[in-house]
Amino acid sequence: MCEPKLHIVDDDEAIRDALGWLFQSRNVPVASWPSAEAFLADYDPAMAGCLLLDIRMEGMSGLELFDRLSAMGCRMPVLFLTGHGDVPIAVSALKKGARDFVEKPFNDNDLVDRVIEALAFDAGERARQAGQAGVAARLATLTQRERQVMGLVVAGKLNKVIADELGISMRTVEVHRAHVFEKMGVKTAVELARILATVG
Amino acid sequence: MTGGAASAAHGLGQRGPVQAMPIVAMALVVLLFGVFLWVLHRSEREEETLTLIKDVLWVEQNLHFQLTSDEEKLQYLAESLGREDTTPVNYSVMARHIVTVNPAIQRVVRLDPQGRPVRSEPPVDDGPALDDAFGPSPRADAFLIARSSGRRAYSAPYRLGAADTAFEIVIPIFRGDQFAGALAGVLSIDALLTHHVPWWFAQRYQLEVIDPYGAVLGTKSRIAMPEPRRSHVVPFDPPGHGLTLVATLHQLSGNLGRNILIAAIFALTVSALWSLWAVRRHIARRIRAEEALRAEHAFRKAMEDSLTVGMRARDLDGRIIYVNPAFCRMVGWSAEELVGAGPIMPYWLPEDLVHTEEVFRAVLAGNAPANGFELRFRRANGERFDALIYEAPLIDAKGRHTGWMGSVLDITERKRAEELARQQQERLQQTARLITMGEMASTLAHELNQPLSAIASYCTGCLNRLQAGSIRPDELATALEKLSGQAKRAGQIIRRIHDFVRKSEPNVAPCCLSEVLEDCVALMEADARQQGVKLVLEMGRGLPAVMADRILLQQVVVNLMRNGIEAMASTRRDRRRLSVAVQAMDGSVLTRIQDRGCGISPENAEKLFSPFFTTKTEGMGMGLNICRSIIEHHQGRLWFEPAADGGTVFLFSLPVLSAPSLSGAAMSQDESPQDV
Numbered sequence: 001m002c003e004p005k006l007h008i009v010d011d012d013e014a015i016r017d018a019l020g021w022l023f024q025s026r027n028v029p030v031a032s033w034p035s036a037e038a039f040l041a042d043y044d045p046a047m048a049g050c051l052l053l054d055i056r057m058e059g060m061s062g063l064e065l066f067d068r069l070s071a072m073g074c075r076m077p078v079l080f081l082t083g084h085g086d087v088p089i090a091v092s093a094l095k096k097g098a099r100d101f102v103e104k105p106f107n108d109n110d111l112v113d114r115v116i117e118a119l120a121f122d123a124g125e126r127a128r129q130a131g132q133a134g135v136a137a138r139l140a141t142l143t144q145r146e147r148q149v150m151g152l153v154v155a156g157k158l159n160k161v162i163a164d165e166l167g168i169s170m171r172t173v174e175v176h177r178a179h180v181f182e183k184m185g186v187k188t189a190v191e192l193a194r195i196l197a198t199v200g
Numbered sequence: 201m202t203g204g205a206a207s208a209a210h211g212l213g214q215r216g217p218v219q220a221m222p223i224v225a226m227a228l229v230v231l232l233f234g235v236f237l238w239v240l241h242r243s244e245r246e247e248e249t250l251t252l253i254k255d256v257l258w259v260e261q262n263l264h265f266q267l268t269s270d271e272e273k274l275q276y277l278a279e280s281l282g283r284e285d286t287t288p289v290n291y292s293v294m295a296r297h298i299v300t301v302n303p304a305i306q307r308v309v310r311l312d313p314q315g316r317p318v319r320s321e322p323p324v325d326d327g328p329a330l331d332d333a334f335g336p337s338p339r340a341d342a343f344l345i346a347r348s349s350g351r352r353a354y355s356a357p358y359r360l361g362a363a364d365t366a367f368e369i370v371i372p373i374f375r376g377d378q379f380a381g382a383l384a385g386v387l388s389i390d391a392l393l394t395h396h397v398p399w400w401f402a403q404r405y406q407l408e409v410i411d412p413y414g415a416v417l418g419t420k421s422r423i424a425m426p427e428p429r430r431s432h433v434v435p436f437d438p439p440g441h442g443l444t445l446v447a448t449l450h451q452l453s454g455n456l457g458r459n460i461l462i463a464a465i466f467a468l469t470v471s472a473l474w475s476l477w478a479v480r481r482h483i484a485r486r487i488r489a490e491e492a493l494r495a496e497h498a499f500r501k502a503m504e505d506s507l508t509v510g511m512r513a514r515d516l517d518g519r520i521i522y523v524n525p526a527f528c529r530m531v532g533w534s535a536e537e538l539v540g541a542g543p544i545m546p547y548w549l550p551e552d553l554v555h556t557e558e559v560f561r562a563v564l565a566g567n568a569p570a571n572g573f574e575l576r577f578r579r580a581n582g583e584r585f586d587a588l589i590y591e592a593p594l595i596d597a598k599g600r601h602t603g604w605m606g607s608v609l610d611i612t613e614r615k616r617a618e619e620l621a622r623q624q625q626e627r628l629q630q631t632a633r634l635i636t637m638g639e640m641a642s643t644l645a646h647e648l649n650q651p652l653s654a655i656a657s658y659c660t661g662c663l664n665r666l667q668a669g670s671i672r673p674d675e676l677a678t679a680l681e682k683l684s685g686q687a688k689r690a691g692q693i694i695r696r697i698h699d700f701v702r703k704s705e706p707n708v709a710p711c712c713l714s715e716v717l718e719d720c721v722a723l724m725e726a727d728a729r730q731q732g733v734k735l736v737l738e739m740g741r742g743l744p745a746v747m748a749d750r751i752l753l754q755q756v757v758v759n760l761m762r763n764g765i766e767a768m769a770s771t772r773r774d775r776r777r778l779s780v781a782v783q784a785m786d787g788s789v790l791t792r793i794q795d796r797g798c799g800i801s802p803e804n805a806e807k808l809f810s811p812f813f814t815t816k817t818e819g820m821g822m823g824l825n826i827c828r829s830i831i832e833h834h835q836g837r838l839w840f841e842p843a844a845d846g847g848t849v850f851l852f853s854l855p856v857l858s859a860p861s862l863s864g865a866a867m868s869q870d871e872s873p874q875d876v
Binding site for chain 2: 012014015017018019021022023024025026056081083104105106108109112
C-alpha cells in the first residue's frame with residue numbers, strides 16, 4: 001500500500017482501464033478509483049507516489065478533491081486531466097500548487113514521462129524529509145552542555161576560546177566536542193554546519 | 201388674438217365715460233324739463249293772477265253797476281214818494297215791482313222821518329231784522345247819514361235769517377225841501393252774488409264777501425275749498441264798511457290735460473331711467489360675461505401653450521386653420537406659416553408623399569383609425585420624426601361638423617427606445633443561441649474526448665509493449681478489443697447527435713415564393729425605414745410554386761435582406777434602395793436581392809461562404825453558410841454577383857415543385873440564419 005505508485009481517479013471506466021494498460025506498459029505501478037469519494041475513503045497519509053485526477057467527474061470534482069487533500073496535508077504531486085473547456089480551471093489549480101495538467105486527448109508517452117517525473121520528485125521529497133527527521137533525532141540526544149559547545153563550534157570558535165567562555169577546562173571542551181561529532185555522525189565542523197542548515 | 205385683447209382693454213378704459221354719458225344726459229334732460237315746467241308754471245300763474253285780478257275787478261264793477269242800478273230804482277221810488285200824487289197803493293205796486301224785478305232787493309222798507317219803518321214791501325214782521333241782537337241797527341246809522349247828507353247811504357251788513365247777510369241802501373225822501381223819511385232797500389248779499397255773478401266766474405273762482413273781521417258774509421262757489429288758494433281781494437265799495445270781495449281761484453279743469461301731460465312726461469322719464477338702469481345692468485352683465493370669457497380664454501390659452509401634444513385643426517378641405525405652440529415647436533414652422541397651408545403640408549416627407557396623402561384623404565373622408573396612426577414628418581430643419589396622430593371631428597357651437605382636430609405626439613424617442621429594446625432582445629437571443637451552441641459543442645467535445653483518449657492510451661500501451669517485446673498475443677488481442685469498443689463508443693456519440701438533429705427536419709410543402717417575399721418585406725419594413733432604405737418588391741406574374749419549408753426560406757430571405765440593408769450603412773441616404781425581385785426561369789424560380797452597398801472585395805468573396813467567416817464585428821459567420829445549406833437542401837443554389845451600380849446582388853434559384861429529398865439536412869430551426 002505504501003509503495004509509491006500512480007493513483008488515478010476517473011469516473012470513466014474505459015479511461016481507467018486504458019490508462020492502466022498504458023502505464024503498465026512502462027512499468028509504472030497504478031491504482032485507480034472510480035470517484036473522488038472512493039479515493040478519500042481509502043486515503044492514507046502514508047500513501048506515496050502521485051495523483052492523476054479527472055476534473056469533470058460525477059459527484060466531487062477533481063479540483064475539490066485536490067483542495068481536500070491539500071487541507072489534509074497530502075504532499076503527493078497532483079496532475080489534472082482536462083477537457084478543452086476546463087483549461088482555465090486547471091491553470092488556477094496549478095497556481096494553487098498542482099504539479100501539472102494534461103489536456104485531453106493527450107500525447108500518451110509524454111503523459112507517462114510526466115508521471116514518472118512526478119514520482120521521482122515525490123521520492124526525492126520523501127528522502128529529504130526522512131533525512132531531516134534523522135538530524136532532529138540526533139540533536140535530541142545531545143546534553144545541554146554539548147549543545148552549548150556545538151553552538152560555539154559551529155560559530156567557528158577555537159577550543160581555548162570556548163573553554164574561557166564556558167568557564168571550563170580545555171580538556172572538558174575537547175571531550176564534549178568529540179561527543180557532539182560522534183552523536184551527530186560527522187567528522188568535521190563544516191559537515192556539522194551543513195547538517196544543521198537543513199533543519200534550520 | 202393680441203389685437204382683440206388690446207381693443208378689449210381699450211373698451212375697458214372707456215367704460216366709465218361711456219356709461220356715465222347717458223346718465224348725465226338723462227339728468228340734464230330731467231333738470232331742463234323741470235326748469236321748463238317751472239317757468240311754464242310761473243308764467244301760467246302770472247297769467248292766472250292777472251286774469252284773476254281782471255275778473256275780480258270786472259265782477260266788482262258789475263256788482264257796482266247792479267247796485268247803482270238798484271239805487272236808481274229805489275231813488276226813483278223815493279222821488280215818487282216825495283210827490284204828493286203818489287198814493288200808497290201806487291207805492292205798494294211800485295215797491296213790489298222793484299222787489300220782484302230786482303232779485304237782489306229782498307224788500308223795500310218805508311221809513312218815517314224818525315227812521316221808524318212804516319211800511320215794508322213785501323210786508324213782513326220786520327222786528328228781528330231791525331231790532332237785532334247785534335247792537336244798534338245798522339239801518340239807523342245809514343238813516344242818520346242819509347237824513348243829514350240828503351243822499352243815499354249804505355248800512356253796515358247784518359245777519360238776515362240763519363245763513364244770509366244783508367245790507368241796506370237808505371235813500372232819503374224829500375217832499376219839496378222837506379225831509380219826509382227814507383226808503384230802505386234790503387239787499388241780500390247771497391242774492392246779489394247769486395244773480396249778478398255769472399256762472400263762468402263761479403266756475404273759475406270762489407267769490408266771497410268778507411267783513412273787516414274776516415267773517416264770510418256771502419259766498420258764490422260750487423266747490424268747497426280744500427286748501428288756501430291764490431286769491432285777490434278788492435274792496436266792496438259800495439256798500440263799503442270795510443267789506444271786501446275775495447276771489448279765490450279754483451283748480452282749473454283745464455289743468456287736467458296739462459297734468460296728464462306732465463304725468464306722461466314723468467312716466468316717460470321714469471321709464472327712460474328704468475330702461476337706462478336696465479341697460480346699465482345688461483352692460484354690467486355683458487362686461488362680467490366678457491371678463492369671464494377673457495379669463496376662460498386666457499386659461500385655455502395657458503393650457504394650450506403648456507401642452508406638449510401638438511394640436512392642429514383643419515377645415516373640411518384639409519387646410520390648416522389652427523396650430524398650437526407645441527405643434528409649431530414640433531415641426532419648426534411658425535403658426536403664421538402653417539395656418540392656411542393646404543395639402544401638401546410643408547412637414548410632409550417629400551419622399552413619402554403618396555402614402556401621406558393617402559392617409560390624409562382617409563382622414564378627410566372620416567376613416568381615421570380611432571386609436572391613432574403613425575406617420576413620419578419632417579421638421580423645418582429637415583430632421584425626421586415619428587408622429588402618432590389621433591384625429592377627431594371638429595364640431596362648432598351649432599353642432600356643425602367644420603373640420604378635423606388632430607393631436608400629434610412626437611414618438612421618435614419612444615420608437616428609438618423600442619428599437620433599442622428590440623435590438624437588445626435580438627442580441628440577447630443571439631447570445632443565448634451562442635451560449636447554447638457553445639455548451640453543445642463543449643459537451644460534444646467532452647463526450648468524444650473520453651473514447652478518443654482511451655483509444656490513444658490503448659494504442660500507446662500496445663506500442664510500448666511491442667517495442668519492449670514483452671507482449672503476449674492474447675494480451676494484445678484483449679487490448680485491441682477494448683480499443684475497438686471505444687471506437688464504437690465514439691461512433692455512437694456521433695450517431696446520437698445525428699439522430700437528434702434529424703428530428704427537426706424541414707417541414708416541406710408546396711409554397712408560393714411571392715407570398716414568402718411579401719411576408720419578408722413586411723417584416724423588414726420597419727428596419728428599412730429606420731435605416732432610410734427604400735424597399736422595392738418586383739414580382740413576376742404567374743409564379744410557379746416550389747416545394748420548400750416556408751419558414752426556412754423566410755429566414756434565408758430575411759437574412760439576405762438584412763445583410764443588404766446593413767451593407768448600405770455608408771451609402772448616401774437618398775440612394776439607399778434594396779430591391780427584391782422574383783421571376784420564373786425554365787424549371788426554376790430565381791430570386792434576386794440587390795443592394796447598393798459597398799460591394800464585396802475579391803479576397804472576401806472567396807471566403808464568404810466558409811463557416812465562421814464574418815465581416816461583422818458581432819457576427820458569428822454562420823448566416824450565409826446556413827443560408828446556403830438551406831437552399832442546397834431544397835436542391836437549389838445560392839450565389840452572389842457584383843451589381844451594376846456598385847452593390848451586390850444575391851441570387852438563389854429553387855426548382856419548381858418537385859419533392860426535394862432533404863435527407864441529411866443538418867438544419868435545425870433554432871439555428872436560424874442571422875449573420876454573415
